[in-house]
Amino acid sequence: MTDDTTTPHGAGAEGTPPAPDTPLVELRGAGKSYGNVRALHGVDLTVDAGRVTCVLGDNGAGKSTLIKIVSGLHRHTEGEFLVDGRPVRFATPRDALARGIATVYQDLATVPLMPVWRNFFLGSELTKGPWPLRRLDIARMKRTADRELRDMGIVLDDLEQPVGTLSGGQRQSVAIARAVHFGARVLILDEPTAALGVRQSGVVLKYIAAARDRGLGVVFITHNPHHAYMVGDHFSVLRLGTLELSADRGDVGLEELTDHMAGGAELAALKHELAQVRGVDARELPEEADLTAPWRRPRKAAPDPAPPSGGT
Known part of the structure; x- marks a missing residue:
């Protein structure tokens, strides 16, 4: 090992212990x-x-x-x-x-x-x-x-x-x-x-x-x-x-x-490149945040419950 001096474990320069x-x-x-x-x-x-x-x-x-x-x-x-x-x-x-x-x-x-x-x-x-x-x-x-x-x-x-x-x-x-x-x-x-x-x-x-x-x-x-x-x-x-x-x-x-x-920035650039490819609809691709963190994607709203049949 190339070193300035030979010292025991944990010793600093000239054999003194390092600062805490x-x-x-x-x-x-x-x-x-x-x-x-x-x-x-x-x-x-x-x-x-x-x-x-x-x-x-x-x-x-x-x-x-x-x-x-x-x-x-x-x-x-x-x-x-x-x-x-x-x-x-x-x-x-x-x-x-x-x-x-x-x-x-x-x-x-x-x-x-x-x-x-x-x-x-x-x-x-x-x-x-x-x-x-x-x-x-x-x-x-x-x-x-x-x-x-x-x-x-x-x-x-x-x-x-x-x-x-x-x-x-x-x-x-x-x-x-x-x-x-x-x-x-x-x-x-x-x-x-x-x-x-x-x-x-x-x-x-x-x-x-x-x-x-x-x-x-x-x-x-x-x-x-x-x-x-x-x-x-x-x-x-x-x-x-x-x-x-x-x-x-x-x-x-x-x-x-x-x-x-x-690599959020790289994935955003990838989306831009894919938008130039024929047959790829960029509007269907997720946003940058969605690509980097899938759990961020907003959940679809639950449909309104159907009204009771024949009810008042």
Whole structure:
């Protein structure tokens, strides 16, 4: 990792702790280019402790590139990337982990046939005994995994069951608890509800809120504004690699957030173009607000009740 000085977690310049209001992670005008292709440009992002920052965008908006920069997989080519107020340039994801930045990807990096407790400590197994006779400390790993899962509100009947037998929401929850246990201060969740049903999505959202309540800074990557609005404290909407919207929860409503996600202006332009196509009656197309937020469409008035037959 390229850095000004080597400091412990949470230390600022010259080894001094950062100010209390210093963001855990901050991007200032950050961008990433692959040769002549600019994938991300001029993005500002702030991640504070005890807050959920939601990054929304459609496919190709730049969410994956943003994740790769913050998680240390790729280096930014423009702007600044700061951790605890200090500029950094991570060389590998291990550098990001060393600074308390953990990423939970959609594939969860689990081994389906291994028990839950083995997956919890995968790559960081506890051992006991003298070298060269050291062996896995299975009992301690089971106790630790069970305690950490329960602290997150996750109660599993059998830690010996293969993790592949858990539901999607449970597997996401195990991955979140694992990241918290191994010292994550910033937790990046890559589309954790994308392949889940309504109930399992609710389970994951509950544990996202639990991670926030434990003081972590959470980056929730999603294309679902409804899920984001349930737990989010700040919303950043990406479109074609640039920042479309950056607003706190109190400054934006769900409908406006959905409008930015759907691209209201682009849909209005599409309506104008369709009006030039033969056989398309533009008058029958919904207005801009209707395109961006279908629930805004006025309901048809109920017909007046028919008068009673033969009545007075």
